[in-house]
Amino acid sequence: MPVKTRKAIAGLYAITDSHWMPEAVFLDKAEAALRGGARILQYRDKGDPWQEHARRRRQAGALRELCTQYGALFVVNDDPDLVRAVQAPALHVGAEDAPLAELRQAFGRDLCIGVSCYASLDKAREAVKAGADYVAFGAFFASPSKPQAPRVDLQVLRKARAELNIPLVAIGGITEDNGGALIAAGADALAVISGVFASEQVEAAARRFAVLFDHPRNIPKE
């Protein structure tokens, strides 16, 4: 993947969710997040890829177009077939998804691939060796969108920052009040679902996250 795209892993990383974004408002909310300053947008739809193929293809295709329009990076969660179908530039995978080595064989270097590492620096080291373009840690706080996600200490992010020369993404229960601490600990991007899309005013919510990168606040003292 070109170095240029790696640099794109920075700022607000908004992630879609069918609960907060039913079809009637899906694209409007996604566009509002981009207007508010989201630099990365992930299509995360946990519906059945076979049964819901047509809707997923339609929504992902539309998001890809929107991201091009706004100069944001479009990421597909979990699904390499959907990446191919809409020619997405990026894919995010976790422990239950296709292995990175297999994906690199299938897609080559051009696809941007992000990998979930949860609380594990070892997983992150492995992912870097296997050619990940970014690694994600979390959940750092209680997540309304994935309540069962195990919690991760901020120290993991500090250690990763000190050791790894790769973009770091933080996820899980991130709000405009706790996001500054994650940026201070070394996160290049904040991945957010409910903090952006549960809001009645998605554009304004996204903007409040985006400005955290220029003016971080609520940073705890060591």
Ligand SMILES: Cc1ncc(COP(=O)(O)OP(=O)(O)O)c(N)n1
């Ligand atoms: C940016 C980002 N980080 C982490 C995840 C979680 O991925 P995963 O563990 O595969 O879980 P699901 O999202 O697939 O439920 C993510 N999607 N994006």
Ligand SMILES: Cc1ncsc1CCOP(=O)(O)O
């Ligand atoms: C997909 C995922 N992985 C860990 S937490 C999470 C959901 C994040 O959503 P929210 O920003 O609403 O906590």
Ligand SMILES: [Mg+2]
């Ligand atoms: Mg996954």
